[in-house]
Every structure is written in C-alpha cells, then in structure tokens.
Amino acid sequence: xxxxxxxxxxxxxxxxxxxxxxxxxxxxxxxxxxxxxxxxxxxxxxxxxxxxxxxxxxxxxxxxxxxxxxxxxxxxxxxxxxxxxxxxxxxxxxxxxxxxxxxxxxxxxxxxxxxxxxxxxxxxxxxxxxxxxxxxxxxxxxxxxxxxxxxxxxxxxxxxxxxxxxxxxxxxxxxxxxxxxxxxxxxxxxxxxxxxxxxxxxxxxxxxxxxxxxxxxxxxxxxxxxxxxxxxxxxxxxxxxxxxxxxxxxxxxxxxxxxxxxxxxxxxxxxxxxxxxxxxxxxxxxxxxxxxxxxxxxxxxxxxxxxxxxxxxxxxxxxxxxxxxxxxxxxxxxxxxxxxxxxxxxxxxxxxxx
Numbered sequence: 076x077x078x079x080x081x082x083x084x085x086x087x088x089x090x091x092x093x094x095x096x097x098x099x100x101x102x103x104x105x106x107x108x109x110x111x112x113x114x115x116x117x118x119x120x121x122x123x124x125x126x127x128x129x130x131x132x133x134x135x136x137x138x139x140x141x142x143x144x145x146x147x148x149x150x151x152x153x154x155x156x157x158x159x160x161x162x163x164x165x166x167x168x169x170x171x172x173x174x175x176x177x178x179x180x181x182x183x184x185x186x187x188x189x190x191x192x193x194x195x196x197x198x199x200x201x202x203x204x205x206x207x208x209x210x211x212x213x214x215x216x217x218x219x220x221x222x223x224x225x226x227x228x229x230x231x232x233x234x235x236x237x238x239x240x241x242x243x244x245x246x247x248x249x250x251x252x253x254x255x256x257x258x259x260x261x262x263x264x265x266x267x268x269x270x271x272x273x274x275x276x277x278x279x280x281x282x283x284x285x286x287x288x289x290x291x292x293x294x295x296x297x298x299x300x301x302x303x304x305x306x307x308x309x310x311x312x313x314x315x316x317x318x319x320x321x322x323x324x325x326x327x328x329x330x331x332x333x334x335x336x337x338x339x340x341x342x343x344x345x346x347x348x349x350x351x352x353x354x355x356x357x358x359x360x361x362x363x364x365x366x367x368x369x370x371x372x373x374x375x376x377x378x379x380x381x382x383x384x385x386x387x388x389x390x391x392x393x394x395x396x397x398x399x400x401x402x403x404x405x406x407x408x409x410x411x412x413x414x415x416x417x418x419x420x421x422x423x424x425x426x427x428x429x
Contacts, residue, residue: 114276118284121265121277125399128258130383132326132335133354135251139327140353142244149241152234159227255326259400288410293392298409299368302390308421309373311347316340316387316395319404324397329353334397334404336385340375343387344420347373351420355385362418374419378412388417 112120269277292298305313316339325333330342337355344351352358358375359382365374370388378384386396392409 114273114280117265117269117273118277118280121262122281124258124262124265126379126383128255128262128326129336129399130379130381131251131255131258133337133356133383135248135255135327136335136337136354137356138244138248138251142241142248145237145241145244149234149237152230152237156227156230156234159230259326262400285408285411289392289408292410292414297367298370298392299366303369303371305372306421306424308344308347308349308424309371312343312349312373312420313387313389313395315346316343316404317389319343319397320395320406322397322404324400324402324404326400336397339395339397339404340385340387349420356382358382358385358418359415362420363422365417365419365422367414367417370417371419373421374417376409376417377415379415380413382415384412386411 266274319330319334319339322330323333324335326335327338328334329338334342337353337358340355340358341351341353352361355377359377362375370376372388372390374388376386376388376394378386384396386394386407388394388409389406393406394409394411395404395406396411397404398407398411
C-alpha cells in the first residue's frame with residue numbers, strides 16, 4: 076500500500092473506530108460435551124449460513140436491478156405509445172377532413188366527360204392536374220393513417236408485455252426478499268443458541284483461520300512483487316470506500332447510510348466516474364479479470380465459488396469491505412474469505428488516467 080493511501084486508511088479507520096490489529100486471543104474453550112457440536116463445526120455452520128444469506132442477497136440485488144431497468148422500459152414505451160396515439164389522432168383528423176371534402180365535391184360526371192364539355196379544355200386539364208395532386212395527398216394521408224394505426228397497435232402490445240414482465244419481476248423480488256430474511260433468521264437462530272463462551276471461541280477460531288490463510292497467501296508469492304499505482308479513478312474509488320468505514324452492513328443497501336458488499340464497491344466506482352454492475356456476480360462476469368499478482372489499489376477481489384462477495388483492494392494485502400449482517404464496513408486481510416479472483420474496472424486506462 077502506498078504511504079499516501081496507508082495514511083488515508085489509518086486516519087479513516089481510527090475515526091470510524093475500526094480495529095486493524097488482530098483481536099486478543101480468547102480463552103481456550105472446554106471440549107464439547109457428548110452430542111454437542113465442536114467449535115469448528117459451529118463456525119462451519121455459521122459461515123455457511125452467512126454465505127447463503129449473502130448469496131440470497133445478491134440474487135435479490137440482481138432482481139431489483141432488473142426491475143429498475145424494466146420500469147424504465149415501461150416508462151419509455153408508455154411515452155412512445157402516447158406520442159403514437161397523438162399522431163394517430165392527427166392522422167384520423169386529416170383523413171376525416173379529406174372524406175368530407177370528397178363528399179362535398181362528389182359528382183356523377185366522369186373527369187373525361189367534364190373535359191369534353193368544358194368551354195376551356197386547357198383550364199380543365201390544369202384542374203385535372205390539381206385534382207391529381209389532391210388525390211396523391213389523400214393517398215399519402217390514408218397511408219400515414221394506416222401506418223400510425225399499426226405503430227400504435229404494436230407499441231400497445233409491447234407496453235402490455237413490458238408491464239407483464241415488470242409484474243413478474245415484482246413477484247420474484249418479493250420471493251427473493253423473503254429468501255434473504257429466511258436466511259438471516261437462520262443465522263440469528265444459530266447465534267441465539269450459542270453461549271457467550273461459544274461465541275468467543277467461534278470468533279477466535281475464525282480469526283486464526285483468516286490469519287493462517289493470509290500468511291499462506293502472502294508466502295506463496297501469489298501477490299507478486301510490488302504493486303502498481305492506481306489511476307485517478309481508482310484512487311477516487313478507494314477514497315470513497317475508505318470514507319464509509321464504520322457504516323453498518325445492510326443487505327440490499329447502496330448507501331449513503333449503509334451498504335452491502337457490492338453496494339459499496341458499485342457506489343465507490345460510480346462516484347469515481349466509472350459505473351459498474353450492481354451485483355458481485357455481474358462485476359465478476361462483466362469486468363476485466365486480472366491475476367492476483369497484478370493487484371493494485373481500487374481493484375475488486377471476488378470471493379466464493381459463486382462470486383457472492385466482493386471487496387475493494389487497498390494495497391499491502393488489505394481490502395475494505397462491507398462484510399455481513401451485524402458488522403460494519405471495515406479493513407480486512409485479503410484472505411478473509413476464499414478468493415475466486417480479481418477484476419479491474421478501469422483496465423485499459425493504465426497510462427492515460429493517472
């Protein structure tokens with residue numbers, strides 16, 4: 076981590092009350108009684124429930140994003156339909172006027188007979204030219220009317236279909252929301268069943284596991300030698316993320332009072348002028364991937380096999396993340412969770428955007 080970013084992180088962490096140093100070791104728990112789950116089993120269960128809750132959260136976020144886009148599509152089609160209906164009204168008005176004129180000027184004498192009976196044949200021919208021009212205009216008016224009717228009908232069908240899709244997404248969003256709440260209830264139920272000693276032991280075991288994973292990652296050489304400097308956009312994204320330290324995690328939240336994991340990363344890069352997808356899965360799927368050996372501040376680190384968690388790299392083997400329900404935005408070791416890979420939102424701007 077560069078000295079400038081390190082000072083920024085430390086200052087913000089102190090202001091937010093974030094603890095960067097390892098937690099003190101807890102007392103060694105007594106061996107579990109027969110039939111009771113061990114500390115490692117409790118931790119495994121708790122981590123599984125947290126991961127399932129975050130997976131459900133990201134599914135909810137994806138549906139919410141699709142619903143937002145679908146609502147915009149419904150508004151767009153409604154606007155087009157309103158304009159098409161106004162054009163249709165004008166076309167029908169013009170067609171009505173032509174019909175009245177034709178009725179008022181109707182005669183049983185053919186144009187050929189009128190030409191033979193005319194005192195001034197040239198004048199009659201000139202009149203015929205005008206009549207022909209009017210006929211062409213009438214044909215064009217009828218054509219516009221027909222086209223307006225077809226366009227209005229087509230837009231009406233599209234608008235109805237778009238509204239149906241919106242309603243379907245609304246129902247799916249409710250199901251996704253209920254799924255998140257169910258997973259969080261499962262987490263709370265497990266936590267409520269633990270004694271204070273068990274909670275302390277689980278916390279300590281999780282801390283030592285993270286320390287071991289971080290040590291293994293650093294000594295493996297996977298992080299390469301040295302780190303590149305961030306672009307101006309990446310620097311702004313890091314600054315925004317660090318300024319959120321101490322704010323609570325809340326599933327589905329995009330700030331400014333609370334965040335979930337991808338809400339934090341998407342808002343940080345959005346404020347840096349580089350909008351990115353809302354969910355961790357889409358960030359992993361759509362953004363350019365980079366090897367861990369090329370990590371630099373501002374890159375996003377994606378976790379778990381299904382890409383259900385994401386954090387922002389700060390440098391020096393540290394990330395800033397919105398971890399999970401009950402916790403706050405904080406600085407953590409890079410290996411806090413099983414790493415899937417990393418992406419760089421501003422890849423391709425390495426030289427000209429610093």
